[in-house]
Amino acid sequence: xxxxxxxxxxxxxxxxxxxxxxxxxxxxxxxxxxxxxxxxxxxxxxxxxxxxxxxxxxxxxxxxxxxxxxxxxxxxxxxxxxxxxxxxxxxxxxxxxxxxxxxxxxxxxxxxxxxxxxxxxxxxxxxxxxxxxxxxxxxxxxxxxxxxxxxxxxxxxxxxxxxxxxxxxxxxxxxxxxxxxxxxxxxxxxxxxxxxxxxxxxxxxxxxxxxxxxxxxxxxxxxxxxxxxxxxxxxxxxxxxxxxxxxxxxxxxxxxxxxxxxxxxxxxxxxxxxxxxxxxxxxxxxxxxxxxxxxxxxxxxxxxxxxxxxxxxxxxxxxxxxxxxxxxxxxxxxxxxxxxxxxxxxxxxxxxxxxxxxxxxxxxxxxxxxxxxxxxxxxxxxxxxxxxxx
Amino acid sequence: xxxxxxxxxxxxxxxxxxxxxxxxxxxxxxxxxxxxxxxxxxxxxxxxxxxxxxxxxxxxxxxxxxxxxxxxxxxxxxxxxxxxxxxxxxxxxxxxxxxxxxxxxxxxxxxxxxxxxxxxxxxxxxxxxxxxxxxxxxxxxxxxxxxxxxxxxxxxxxxxxxxxxxxxxxxxxxxxxxxxxxxxxxxxxxxxxxxxxxxxxxxxxxxxxxxxxxxxxxxxxxxxxxxxxxxxxxxxxxxxxxxxxxxxxxxxxxxxxxxxxxxxxxxxxxxxxxxxxxxxxxxxxxxxxxxxxxxxxxxxxxxxxxxxxxxxxxxxxxxxxxxxxxxxxxxxxxxxxxxxxxxxxxxxxxxxxxxxxxxxxxxxxxxxxxxxxxxxxxxxxxxxxxxxxxxxxxxxxxxxxxxxxxxxxxxxxxxxxxxxxxxxxxxxxxxxxxxxxxxxxxxxxxxxxxxxxxxxxxxxxxxxxxxxxxxxxxxxxxxxxxxxxxxxxxxxxxxxxxxxxxxxxxxxxx
Numbered sequence: 003x004x005x006x007x008x009x010x011x012x013x014x015x016x017x018x019x020x021x022x023x024x025x026x027x028x029x030x031x032x033x034x035x036x037x038x039x040x041x042x043x044x045x046x047x048x049x050x051x052x053x054x055x056x057x058x059x060x061x062x063x064x065x066x067x068x069x070x071x072x073x074x075x076x077x078x079x080x081x082x083x084x085x086x087x088x089x090x091x092x093x094x095x096x097x098x099x100x101x102x103x104x105x106x107x108x109x110x111x112x113x114x115x116x117x118x119x120x121x122x123x124x125x126x127x128x129x130x131x132x133x134x135x136x137x138x139x140x141x142x143x144x145x146x147x148x149x150x151x152x153x154x155x156x157x158x159x160x161x162x163x164x165x166x167x168x169x170x171x172x173x174x175x176x177x178x179x180x181x182x183x184x185x186x187x188x189x190x191x192x193x194x195x196x197x198x199x200x201x202x203x204x205x206x207x208x209x210x211x212x213x214x215x216x217x218x219x220x221x222x223x224x225x226x227x228x229x230x231x232x233x234x235x236x237x238x239x240x241x242x243x244x245x246x247x248x249x250x251x252x253x254x255x256x257x258x259x260x261x262x263x264x265x266x267x268x269x270x271x272x273x274x275x276x277x278x279x280x281x282x283x284x285x286x287x288x289x290x291x292x293x294x295x296x297x298x299x300x301x302x303x304x305x306x307x308x309x310x311x312x313x314x315x316x317x318x319x320x321x322x323x324x325x326x327x328x329x330x331x332x333x334x335x336x337x338x339x340x341x342x343x344x345x346x347x348x349x350x351x352x353x354x355x356x357x358x359x360x361x362x363x364x365x366x367x368x369x370x371x372x373x374x375x376x377x378x379x380x381x382x383x384x385x386x387x388x389x390x391x392x
Numbered sequence: 393x394x395x396x397x398x399x400x401x402x403x404x405x406x407x408x409x410x411x412x413x414x415x416x417x418x419x420x421x422x423x424x425x426x427x428x429x430x431x432x433x434x435x436x437x438x439x440x441x442x443x444x445x446x447x448x449x450x451x452x453x454x455x456x457x458x459x460x461x462x463x464x465x466x467x468x469x470x471x472x473x474x475x476x477x478x479x480x481x482x483x484x485x486x487x488x489x490x491x492x493x494x495x496x497x498x499x500x501x502x503x504x505x506x507x508x509x510x511x512x513x514x515x516x517x518x519x520x521x522x523x524x525x526x527x528x529x530x531x532x533x534x535x536x537x538x539x540x541x542x543x544x545x546x547x548x549x550x551x552x553x554x555x556x557x558x559x560x561x562x563x564x565x566x567x568x569x570x571x572x573x574x575x576x577x578x579x580x581x582x583x584x585x586x587x588x589x590x591x592x593x594x595x596x597x598x599x600x601x602x603x604x605x606x607x608x609x610x611x612x613x614x615x616x617x618x619x620x621x622x623x624x625x626x627x628x629x630x631x632x633x634x635x636x637x638x639x640x641x642x643x644x645x646x647x648x649x650x651x652x653x654x655x656x657x658x659x660x661x662x663x664x665x666x667x668x669x670x671x672x673x674x675x676x677x678x679x680x681x682x683x684x685x686x687x688x689x690x691x692x693x694x695x696x697x698x699x700x701x702x703x704x705x706x707x708x709x710x711x712x713x714x715x716x717x718x719x720x721x722x723x724x725x726x727x728x729x730x731x732x733x734x735x736x737x738x739x740x741x742x743x744x745x746x747x748x749x750x751x752x753x754x755x756x757x758x759x760x761x762x763x764x765x766x767x768x769x770x771x772x773x774x775x776x777x778x779x780x781x782x783x784x785x786x787x788x789x790x791x792x793x794x795x796x797x798x799x800x801x802x803x804x805x806x807x808x809x810x811x812x813x814x815x816x817x818x819x820x821x822x823x824x825x826x827x828x829x830x831x832x833x834x835x836x837x838x839x840x841x842x843x844x845x846x847x848x849x850x851x852x853x854x855x856x857x858x859x860x861x862x863x864x865x866x867x868x869x870x871x872x873x874x875x876x877x878x879x880x881x882x883x884x885x886x887x888x889x890x891x892x893x894x895x896x897x898x899x900x901x902x
Binding site for chain 2: 039040041044045048138141144151152154156172251253256292296
């Protein structure tokens with residue numbers, strides 16, 4: 003039994019929601035002071051950037067059901083667009099973001115075209131090609147991209163005059179970049195969340211679960227499937243631009259196949275088909291490899307031994323396996339389970355038809371992919387009709 | 393629809409994330425750093441990074457022999473010269489060689505000139521790959537720490553011990569940046585001591601220069617480390633590829649007094665292109681002519697096409713400005729073909745076991761290939777009685793490390809320079825502090841015993857920002873085609889020491 007039972011849309015429910023929102027936002031804003039050291043703040047900025055990239059990936063994998071292993075290329079393309087324009091053409095960081103979006107959107111759209119014909123593993127292979135080719139292209143056109151030395155800019159984004167942050171301090175610029183990335187990231191999260199709750203999102207989920215029935219219901223499959231690929235690539239491109247705001251250096255190795263694969267891994271760990279799942283995914287992406295590296299450095303029985311550091315890769319792998327066993331639905335699944343234990347939200351009886359039977363909601367949260375594996379039962383149908391009446 | 397079901401998860405998660413990050417806290421790197429234990433776990437031989445970034449200086453064999461040093465006792469740098477240091481009239485100004493100055497008022501207000509330096513210790517930091525494909529380079533730091541321990545046993549830096557703290561970056565520039573940021577914020581290191589990788593160092597050098605953190609002896613052959621004007625706090629160590637090409641030209645001028653036509657096969661990345669730039673720069677005004685340069689991709693399966701094109705030029709000289717297995721392929725192509733140019737190969741391909749041994753299996757030898765050597769090879773029998781080599785072997789044995797792995801010796805090379813810098817700085821006016829360390833890094837002038845006898849490596853303030861600029865052209869000599877041959881010196885030592893100047897020269901040669 004849950005600790006608290008709330009009725010949907012009652013003042014009590016609203017109050018809980020408001021408290022959580024306020025607390026959540028306050029926490030996000032407090033991070034620079036909490037992290038204190040510039041290096042740690044920068045890591046949180048990276049979390050924001052990668053969370054955006056992983057959220058974008060989730061639109062394709064989680065919501066539209068197409069596997070992409072090529073998103074590292076889109077992040078990289080966005081990053082290189084920004085850094086080349088800033089370093090070589092004196093653009094401002096902000097003005098590069100729309101261009102990065104447009105370019106990556108176009109590329110994503112083009113790569114989305116084969117996705118119309120192929121599915122599953124085959125699509126994964128095609129997109130993997132994009133991830134593999136990207137670093138090679140960077141090296142190939144070294145005059146333009148900086149080749150293996152990478153492209154870096156020594157001009158960094160500083161707090162504007164009106165902000166209370168001191169551009170000359172060590173804290174000011176780093177915190178400013180965090181807030182900036184957080185703001186843009188939050189905006190993208192809101193857009194994605196609203197989009198997935200709109201007609202577009204429902205159409206995407208419908209075609210993910212059953213293409214034929216979605217098409218029968220009037221969902222234009224080719225349009226949705228290619229557009230979502232483009233949109234996802236575009237958001238990933240913005241994530242790349244944000245990464246350049248955080249650290250203005252792009253190298254071929256930063257945007258290789260490793261990034262693509264670890265983004266998918268982080269996505270699964272965070273919670274597939276869940277927009278907020280990208281936040282734990284971003285934390286995992288940045289902090290887990292960082293701490294496994296440091297831990298393995300400090301293990302006494304291995305420490306100071308030549309080659310001891312190599313164990314960090316093993317730790318990282320083990321951790322991921324354990325995670326998958328313990329929380330197959332990802333962090334978000336775990337959170338939903340905990341939440342279900344603590345707070346139960348029941349539909350407001352006012353909205354139910356008069357002759358409706360009592361609604362029973364269990365403690366277990368819904369699986370992120372309920373429809374994919376099971377046929378809807380009668381009770382599911384009843385629930386749908388009754389709960390969709392708002 | 394449940395509209396707000398993700399509010400709670402989000403907040404919970406953020407808090408969980410914060411807690412997780414907080415729990416990590418400060419990473420107390422393992423005190424004395426990587427050293428002294430058995431070397432069984434390491435998959436160790438460092439491969440030459442194809443990116444051309446961090447190439448080890450070891451790995452080549454020579455019979456050049458003749459150990460020049462007659463030093464007895466511990467093989468450590470001599471006491472400092474005491475020539476430079478704090479200006480008597482302005483305590484914030486530190487005056488070094490050839491116009492090089494440090495004005496400490498330009499450093500951050502909370503900058504501590506004595507940071508990382510106590511009466512018993514000097515703390516230095518490095519970020520390098522301990523894990524990942526280039527983890528073999530970690531041995532370099534074990535070699536360094538082993539030498540530092542040896543120095544400490546022989547008096548140290550006025551009784552101080554050098555303590556190297558290392559952190560893993562898997563050779564990823566983004567991780568190097570994080571490690572560097574943390575080290576800068578830790579307020580406990582006197583200097584950064586040899587970071588590996590060109591992009592890795594480029595990614596942090598704006599930070600180190602802003603924070604007035606000496607970023608010394610970068611382990612990469614990029615020419616940028618000579619940018620003393622814009623990045624006074626950053627220095628390199630090894631012979632850069634630009635200069636190596638210059639040594640080739642010096643040698644070719646003697647070998648071909650009537651001029652020569654040269655063709656080249658080039659690894660198409662920054663590493664290969666550095667050779668091209670350098671070669672073109674140095675042949676200006678000579679009768680040596682570059683008749684064709686043929687690039688190959690970093691991922692090319694072989695360089696047969698490039699060889700065919702180069703052969704069509706019928707040039708007198710072929711430059712193999714590449715590395716790894718492409719060197720072996722290039723030598724094989726030449727030996728099998730009817731075109732017999734003088735072949736000069738990148739010094740990164742000097743390892744007999746790695747690059748010449750495979751030829752024997754093909755019934756080839758690679759004989760008469762030329763390359764530049766700069767540092768001694770501890771495995772060469774001719775060096776067996778050289779004091780630095782005997783010291784190296786003793787130190788390695790004591791530390792339980794395998795002396796035949798030349799990457800450890802490369803660590804000795806770096807560590808010797810670092811020790812000299814610190815000893816020199818300790819002798820300056822104002823005593824051992826970070827400003828004097830930076831002056832000393834620009835005033836290196838002792839003869840490093842790891843260099844081939846007769847070579848010198850110097851730094852001279854604003855005049856000469858490159859440490860290693862000389863080398864010995866050696867020829868691969870084969871007596872028994874079934875056995876590995878040896879390198880024999882060809883021509884005099886070429887010492888271009890001081891000729892390159894600073895990065896301004898290189899960047900102008902575009």
